Amino acid sequence: MIHHSVGRPPIRLRLENGVEVTAAGAVPVATIVVRDRRTLLSLILDPEVGFGEAYSDGRITVEGNLINTLEAVYQSMSGLEYMNWYARIISRFMGYVQRNSLRGARNNIHRHYDLNNDFFRLWLDPLLVYSCAYFPSAATSLDEAQVAKMDYVCRKLNLQPGERVVDIGSGWGALALHMAKHYGVTVRGFSVSHEQVRWARRRAKEMDLNGRVEFIEDDYRNISGKCDALVSVGMLEHVGPEHYVEMGRVIHRSLDHAGRGLLQSMGRNRPRPFSNWTRKRIFPGAYAPTLRQVMDIFEPWELCILDVENLRPHYAKTLEHWLERFEDSAGEVSTMFGPEFVRTWRLYLAGATAGFRVGTLQLFQIVFARTACQQIPPTRAHLFYVEERPEEWEGSKGDEAPLTHVGLAEG
C-alpha cells in the first residue's frame, strides 16, 4: 500500500519482519529498510513527513545512494496527486502557524539561518554563498561557481560605479561585498538573521568596505529610500505567495524611476507547497513559486520582465557539492548538533538535489526593470564577452577568491 501510494518506484521496501516489496519487473535502485510498525503507519498518513522523521530517527535506513533513491521516488510520484487529505490538512495548519508576518518571518529565518555560522562554514564555500551557483563549465569548482554567479548577477544588472544597490536577503554578505568591491557601487543589505548580519558586518570591516556596504538587520517590508538596482537572491522562498503583492510594493517604492533589478528564487512548473517535512524541519514558512505567481510582484507596477533564466541544472550541481562537503564534515556536525541532525540535513540536501535533477524544483533568475530603464544592453552578448571590468575599486582590500571570467565557455 505504501509502495503503491508513491507510484511504485523501482525501490525495494524491506520491513522489520523480513517481508520485501518491489515493483514487478523493475531493477531496484536501492533498498529502504523500515524498522518498526509505527513508521509504517506514519508512511501511510503523510509519506514525506513519515519518511523524513523516521530517517532522522534511524527507524528507516537506506541501502544504496540516497539521491538516486529519492530521484526514483520523485519520478514515480510525478503523475500522482501530491498530498492525501491528511497531509493537506497538516499543510494548511503549518501554513498558518508558520505565516510570514514580521514576527513570524524573523522566527522562521532564525530557525534555519541562525543555527551557527561555524556550521555553515563547514560545507558552504568560503564566502558563505547559500544559493544556486553558476557553473560556466563542468570543471568549475564550487568556490569558483559562487563567484561566477555573483559576477553574472552584476553583469546582468550592468552595474555602474557609484550606483545605489539594495540587496534583499543579503545572507552572509558575499554578494553585496562583491558588488561594492568589483563594481564600485554602494550597497544596503537587509537580512533578519542576526548571525548573518553580525558576520557580514565583520567581513565588510575586514575588507575595508564598510564605508560603502551597510548591513541592516531588518525585514524587507521596512526598507526605505531609493536605489538604482535591487537584487534578491535566494530570499523570495521565504516571502510566501500571499506577500508577493506587498513585496512588489516595496520594490516599486525603492526602485528609482529608471531602475532595474534581479530576483533569484527556487520555483515550480505548477503550484505546489514544499513537503510538510521540509517546512517542519528545514525551512519553516518557505514556498517556491511558479512564474505565474511571481508575476504578482511585477505586474501591478508595470515592471518589465527583461530576462528569465532557468538555472535548474546548476542548483543540482551546487547541492551535490554541498552534500559532498557536508558528508566530509558529518563528524563535526554530529559533535555540534547530534547524529539525528546530521541525518535530517543529509536528507534535506539529498532531497533538494533529487528535486532539481528530476525537475520538481526549478531555479529562476529574473531580470526586471522600469519601462524607462536604459541600463540593460539590447543583447546578452555582454554577459559572455567580458572586455574590461574594474578588478577592484579604491577602498577595498581583497582577500576573496580570485575572479574568473564567468561566461567564457569551455565546453
Next chain:
Amino acid sequence: MIHHSVGRPPIRLRLENGVEVTAAGAVPVATIVVRDRRTLLSLILDPEVGFGEAYSDGRITVEGNLINTLEAVYQSMSGLEYMNWYARIISRFMGYVQRNSLRGARNNIHRHYDLNNDFFRLWLDPLLVYSCAYFPSAATSLDEAQVAKMDYVCRKLNLQPGERVVDIGSGWGALALHMAKHYGVTVRGFSVSHEQVRWARRRAKEMDLNGRVEFIEDDYRNISGKCDALVSVGMLEHVGPEHYVEMGRVIHRSLDHAGRGLLQSMGRNRPRPFSNWTRKRIFPGAYAPTLRQVMDIFEPWELCILDVENLRPHYAKTLEHWLERFEDSAGEVSTMFGPEFVRTWRLYLAGATAGFRVGTLQLFQIVFARTACQQIPPTRAHLFYVEERPEEWEGSKGDEAPLTHVGLAEG
C-alpha cells in the same frame, strides 16, 4: 477636453477654426490638425478609433514626426485608465464579433495576411519574415537581422539533424526553410493564410526542400502527430487568451516526451487589449498577453520555462526599418489599395514603433521544455560562441541571404 483625456501630451492641437491647445510649459513635439467637428466628437468618444479613422480619411493630419507624436501621446496616457466606458463597450463587442473560433480565426488572418503577397514584398525583407528581428549590433541590416533571428531561434532550440519540427504560424515559410536548410531537420509548417501557404510551398520547391518541409493550410488546433521541437513566432498574438489552455493542449499533445519549443510573441507588462482601431483596421481578433497570461499555455502540462528574453528594442528597430521601406513604396501601395490604405498602414507601423519604444508593448521569446528534455545546454554560452555549424544540408539549393554569425558582438 480631448487634450486632457490623453493626459496632456506635449502636442499642439489645432482645430479647423484656428483655435490651438497645448500643454502649458511644454515644447510641442508636433501639431495635430483636426479638420472638422465630427472628428472632434469621435476623438472624445474613443480617442484611438477617432484618431485612427480620421487620420486614414485625411480629416486629421500630423505636422511633425508621426512616431515621435505617438510616443508623446503614449507616454502621457501611461498613467491614465486605458479606455473610457464607450471604448470598453466597443472593445467587448469587437472581442465577440472577432472571436477566434476555427472559422473566425481563419477570417481574421485572411483579412491581414491574404492582402496580397506583392504588397508585403514591397516593405518586408526578401524572405518575408513578418515578426521581430534580432540585431546583434546597431549596424545590422534588416535582412541580416531577420536571418540572425531565425538562426538565434534554431540555436536556442539546439536543433539536431533529423529532428521533427512543427512550426505553428509558419507565415511565408522563411523560418521553416531556414531550419531545414541549415539544421537538417524536417518541418511541418501550419498557417491558415492561403496566400502564405501558396508562397511558402513555391519557395520550398525552388529551394529543393519540399522533401523535408511541408506547409499545411490548417488551424493549429488540428495539428496531429509528434515532434521533437515546436516553434511559433509571431502567431500567439492571433490565438486570444481564452484559447491559451487549448493551445497548451495542442503543444502537450504534439511534443515528444523529451521535446522543447520556442514561442515568440508581442506582450504586455499588464493586461490590456489592442486598441479598438488596431483590431478594427489592422489585426482583427489579436491580443498581446502578459507573461502571467502566457503561463496558461505551459502550467497545466508542467512544461518548464527555460529562458525568456524580452526583445522589445529589437522590435522597435524592426518596425523602423519596415516603416522606412513602406514609405519608399508608398506610391506603389497607393496604386494597389489607395491613399487611405497607405495612411492606415503608416499609422499602424508608426504606432507599433512608438509602443515598443515607450514600452506599452513588449516582445517575449520563450524557450520551454518537457522536464525530461536534455537538449538545451546548461548555459547560454552556445548562443554566442558558434564553433561549427553545418552551413547547408544535402538536398538544398541555397538562394537565401548569406548567414551571419548572429551572437558575435560588435558593440
